[in-house]
Amino acid sequence: AEELKEYFSQFGSVQRCQLPFDKDTGFHKRYCWIKFSTPQDVQNVFQKDSHILEGAKLTLKQQLGRRRSQRQNQSE
Numbered sequence: 001a002e003e004l005k006e007y008f009s010q011f012g013s014v015q016r017c018q019l020p021f022d023k024d025t026g027f028h029k030r031y032c033w034i035k036f037s038t039p040q041d042v043q044n045v046f047q048k049d050s051h052i053l054e055g056a057k058l059t060l061k062q063q064l065g066r067r068r069s070q071r072q073n074q075s076e
Contacts, residue, residue: 001032007053008034012041
């Protein structure tokens with residue numbers, strides 16, 4: 001997770017980096033969530049054609065409309 005945060009910090013301020021792990025295998029699940037401080041930081045990431053970290057090409061997807069208050073409302 002620290003390597004991911006460090007890599008994506010070049011595009012803007014990273015607020016959070018979550019890299020979930022599989023409890024059975026101990027390996028990460030091959031996806032993560034990166035939260036940036038501003039929408040411009042997110043756009044900076046998508047302006048680069050490809051992202052490679054430790055020899056692996058990363059596939060990026062932008063998640064829209066997920067705010068903490070919406071998640072709380074959905075669980076009620």
